[in-house]
Amino acid sequence: MTDDVAREAGHADPPPRMGFFTDTSVCIGCKACEVACKEWNAIPEDGLELTGMSYDNTQGLGASTWRHVAFIEQRVPAAPGGHEDVDVFDAARDLAGSPGGDQVRWLMSSDVCKHCTHAACLDVCPTGSLFRTEFSTVVVQEDICNGCGYCVSACPYGVIERRPDDGRAWKCTLCYDRLGVGMEPACAKACPTDSIQFGPLEELRERAADRVAHLHATGEGDARLYGEDPQDGVGGDGAFFLLLDEPEVYGLPPDPVVTTRDLAGMWRHAAAAAATLAALAAAGFAGRSR
């Protein structure tokens, strides 16, 4: 089933579809993934800024940031029991002195290119620079890209971007070079808590379903998977997530749809408009002789 993506792209005998399962419930926000990605892929420095909004000074994915750790601080109602046996939560409750019994929680999530089943960037790329690998991932060939920027506007997640001093579009390759020799991507390798898990997508989906069931059983009712559903607007993501809040809280679109899903309708309307224009010009000449 998940091999079909590579097969449809013309790979005769592809390996299983590979991807990421990012379990944000165990992310500690260490940013080792960001560093490992930059190091391995030799990505240039793209600004050392303090945002003032949180511990997140990376701000978002971009041409020179292929892993981005989001950091969200929330006030939440005190948990109604359930965590008493965990010392760290007792300590946190003692610290939360607000009258409403509020607690602070930190959400951390390492974002990455989703390697969509139906990838808008790949669909709209006019040069064939973006292509589907045998692992069903989506990769830019930098020796082909002419920097038209179409992929940037097409991506429903705001991932791919043009590098200003270079002119070409860049994004996560899911470490295509490492995959080729049987190694796991640098970010997954560096992740100290296994928040970033790499493997065959089928296997990751099973693991993720188990993990959500486990979290629900332990009282974390808001745990949900994001991007794992092959029926969603992009046909499911090759890199999907376990989140503890709504996707938009993490800067992710709640219901992304690949723009090319409507492309047939777009061409039909354009054809009708083209016919209208021709008729309009003909009408202009049909009138009086001057």
Place this chain on the structure above:
Amino acid sequence: MSEVTRGGPNGGRRRRRGRGERAMVPDAEFASYYGRPVLKRPEWQPLDVAGYLWLGGLAGASSLLAAGADVTARPALARTAKLGSAGAITLSLAALVHDLGRPARFLNMLRVFKPTSPMSVGSWLLAAYAPLTMAAAAADVAGRYRIAGAAATASAAALAPAVATYTAVLICDTAVPSWHEGYREMPFVFAGSAATAAAGWALAAAPPGQTGPARRTAVLGAVLELGAFRLMKRNMGLAAETYDSGRPRGWLRAAEGLTAGGALLAALAHRRGRVCAALAGTALLAGSAALRLGVFHAGVASAEDPRYTVVPQRERLAARSRTGKPEEAG
């Protein structure tokens, strides 16, 4: 955990409304990541890409006027329109190349043919169309190779409606809310805008005695453009807001005034002479350009504000959970 404070200090912020801005939909609370956009802002340069859309329309509709003028024996109108389409398409190609991050790799556009990429389809279309317009103009100016010139004019006219309208698909086939959500009407807006631009060029540059068809095309094009644009905004939902606020609003108001005024002047031009026709033509050309700039900036504004990405998607999810089944593709 329903009472979570969402998205940090800027999550769920309300937009300050501009002067005279009309709320089409009530402000919705929504969560975001510190108010940061979900989408990347289109990186295209406004002048390059709005100029490309405008010149493509001007060229396409001019080819239609040229063919019509040839058939109805209006040689001066034909020459103006042929020179207009060849010049406009040359400039539009220059704008396209200028906007590339790697202009030297322009020819990579013709490396593959991809029906899923409107830019690829458009590149091939222009690769066929541009030489035809140049051949048509060259044959007309030289006064030789009349049969080849007529064939080039007719072939260019056959491709012209596609040249003038495919640019709507080009910008609508993106994740940019104010472009994508208008994909049904945008081609008609662009068709009308192309007609008014080409008619404007003909009115401004051709002798008034032969511009009857251009005057009628101007009026019909203005009606199509203004009507389709209103329909588009009405059907678009939340993303229509960007067309009515800030910089896009200014451009689009100017577009409306110039196009309507230009069409009106064009309708009267046969009685008022050359100056009136030149004025009408200039207004129509400027109106079409302003429309493209307004549409461009509205799209950019909709990508820069997470509201236009998150709120409609949330509503879609809510509607789906009410009906219990996924929506069909439009």
